[in-house]
Amino acid sequence: MYVAVKGGEKAIQAAHELLARRRRGNPEQPEVAVAQIQDQLSLAVDRVMTEGSVYDPELAALAIKQSAGDLVEAIFLLRAYRTTLNRFYSSEPIDTDGMAIERRISATYKDLPGGQVLGPTFDYTHRLLDFTLLAEGNAEAELSEHATAERMEEVVARVSSLLEQEQLMVREEDSGAEPADITRDPPTYPADRSARLQALVRGDEGFLLALGYSTQRGYGRNHPFAGEIRIGEVGVSIIPEELGFEVDIGSIRVSECEMVNGFKRQADGDVKFTRGYGLGFGQCERKVMAMALVDRALQASEHDEEITSPAQQEEFVLSHCDNVEAAGFVSHLKLPHYVDFQSELELLRRIRAAESTPTEEEPS
Amino acid sequence: MNSIQQQRQHWMSVLARAPSDLLYRLSDEAIKEIGFEIIRAPEIGLTQVRARMGNQGDRFNLGDMTLTRCVVRSEMDTLGYSYIAGRNQQHALRAAQLDALLQTPCMGEALQERVIKPIEAALEQARSAKQQETDETRVDFFTLVRGED
Known part of the structure; x- marks a missing residue:
């Protein structure tokens, strides 16, 4: 239990001012602009959008600037802003078959229809610090001008559909069920898979990564292959009631x-x-891989598997994966617990006094 | 679905995706003499983005995205609507005004030529440039067994 205390307004004010000064840093250095964060720290922006649960790169970049790069704080800021807006519509389901592909790889087939396209990836980099960036040199190489003759087909067949055609993989069937919305109704257990997926999208990348990793190490083993990873833009459309037909609102x-x-x-x-x-907003490959591993682990009961490991326990995973909730509850330990602590202290003293070995007296 | 509605869906899509600066530049002239009544001022809100499990199974909620919507009535008594990803109210207002004008027989044709087609060309050019960058990273994995059989 914590109690309200009064006072400290001046100190709080001063702390906020100090935070603002520290965030700004050395005034002799140019201030970093939100547009620069949006462009040049785009993977941080993508993480904040995914876990903040709002696709808006400019707002996510602003949150990163305001939080001085503390991404969990930035996610919190974006979630808080989200609550100030009305939700007008729910979109038609996006179609990743029609994605304008920037990256598409498969670890299960080397020659697959549509080909493998690396896109902008850290894979195959040497993970050596690039000191030309430190020197603010133009490290970026101009893309060579030889255009490849072959162009990607508009719709690239999915790896999963190849396996489905041969009846080798479980099909995803559309039952027409209305999806759960955990932003309106907190999940109840056992949870619907739609609720689980929604929670996993918002879930902390580090937490899900660790859980996904745990399944690979034997805690809920489910023998994964990265069938297909795609990154690119998809259109989003809504059907506004007043028009009654589908309207394209742009891409994400x-x-x-x-x-x-x-x-x-x-x-x-x-x-x-x-x-x-x-699935996640922006470029968040590690996150969506972890999410897919955990999604599969959480299907344990659907596949009659014994639930023995943390990654398979949906209540454990879903109620701890949200870093805004987790940070909030851990942070509340900083609130005044003076009365609570006093009673513990009293109790401890009484126990020790009752024990008849008064070798040393507690200092009062 | 009729073809008039299809045409409208098409221009609404182009207006939604247009780079804002280009949209204003191409349409400033066209709208400046026309009176509009604001029915619903540009309003920022959210759209819940939905996806499907494995892209074909049941739907689930992926998260929200920002959206700005606007409704106007032109002096020719046509209603223009816009629904634009993001938070640009000026863009939403202009798109709604153009949607209203594109429905009028007197201006529709000209606006198609002067606004919609140039924006489409710009979008196609951007798409194609991006596609080319991507295509350069296409891999050919060489393996020991390879060939027609």
């Missing part, structure tokens, strides 16, 4: 991971690969 950039997981005998008697799905 998303990352998607389809994990192909260990096969299981299905209810119909066939043995098929199972699957996990990950």
